[in-house]
Amino acid sequence: MPPLPGSGLAKGLAITLRTMTRRSVTDEYPDTEPALPPRSRGTIALFEENCTVCMLCARECPDWCIYIDSHKETLPVERPGARARTHNVLDRFAIDFSLCMYCGICIEVCPFDALFWSPEFEYAEEDIADLTHERDRLREWMWTVPEPPALDPAAEEPKEAAAARTAAEKAAGREGDTA
């Protein structure tokens, strides 16, 4: 039997009416802040105290938007006759967010945990040059970095946690020996 003429329209209007009686699902940004999960890729924060200027992030970046300058400094010789040691000092660390593709490879490859994701996203600029965040601005983002979420019970133990546990067990074992 063919459907009654106009029944399709009536059904559609019924949906509209039903929705009208429900609460709106729209969040009125910027009055309401969005609730973002900790993994959210908003901006990249630099913990420059951890950076050893190894350049891995700048090399692995798919569009080369990380700029790093550094120089070498020689440490004063500790004992006479010892070899003078040098270390790298960071002069400039900048990320050009007008080029960044937010892939997170830099954060993944950093061997010393100097880069982190932050869910902050409100840094639009009038001038494209201002989207290049220098080290002080990147350091500021560190205050917004959330704690990583706990993992699913079925997940493997994170390797940092496993390493810490083995170290703790070893230390406990040594204490047991001396006691």
Place this chain on the structure above:
Amino acid sequence: MVGLGAGDSADTDMVLNIGPQHPSTHGVLRLRLRMQGERITAAEPVVGYMHRGAEKLFEARDYRQIVVLANRHDWLSAFSNELGVVHAVETMLGMEVPVRAVWLRTLLAELNRVLNHLMFLGSYPLELGGMTPVFYAFREREELQAVMEEVSGGRMHYMFNRVGGLKEDLPAGWTRRAAAAVAAVRSRMGVFDDLVLGNEIFRARTRGVGVLPRETAQAYGVSGPVARASGLDFDLRRDEPYLAYGELADVLRVAVRQEGDCLARFECLLEQTHNALELAEACLGRLAELPPGPVNQRLPKVLKAPEGHVYTWTENPLGLNGYHLVSRGEKTPWRLKLRSASFNNVQALTELLPGCLVADMVAILGSLFFVVGDIDK
């Protein structure tokens, strides 16, 4: 006015440009239509306005960096695009992916399929003059995008696949929230059946319009829901199962229609969305039963695919995506050829549009469900 009174039809032909900036083209597709009055006599899609040279860029990127670029050509199916690339590299390496990663990938690929289809379920009625469905579609998209963002950190470009598995494991409680989101979206999916599919105006504008015969679809290499609406019963998830689809055979239903018109294409898309949600639910069920385990493989510092070549294909939301990977044993591919669904699907316009009225052009164009980035790469 040329040839006044001559009655020579050739002289009254007009060439009409649609695009490259046109709201119905989802990007910058240009159509060159030859018109006789209101009727289209010839149509030619002019592609390439968004060409970004992705394949060439792949040649200077390692396999992790390729994932960044590969998830962008079809911006509505980022997860599925990533999947194809890592699938090709894994095939090349003969690498076995941990079982939890396989089920998680299947789950996320199906959620991505739903997200992709919801966009077209909303935008297609919009192109035909129906304003409301797009709001319902975006409500559901938002629900699922929250789930995707919680696990991967991204709303569109997930960047969650790695060669050998996934980037990282799930956050605690994610599976529960994902199941709740899938259930919520499933409970409201009937909106599209009632509001769009049952609507007389929508049916009048799409039924019998833009009929794509099975043979033409086959000749042009049309794939995905568009091809299945023309009776081409072919779906890689069933016919050449990858990921965990082999074990989901009792849940997977391949939506096929014989009519080949705009309505059939929309029906296939809608049915496939319903089914993708069922598949996602089944994956979540299986995931809960799996023993604890890793979701990725330990990779060497420098990952190199062995010398040789491989062709893998996956059933992307919009159709077949093929990846021809040629490696010379370097850490970058020597060549990675992309076969994207939209490119072939859009070529069928040369056959579909002639003989149609210009008013039906938008209905036909929208019903081919393409993303211009996927055409131009």
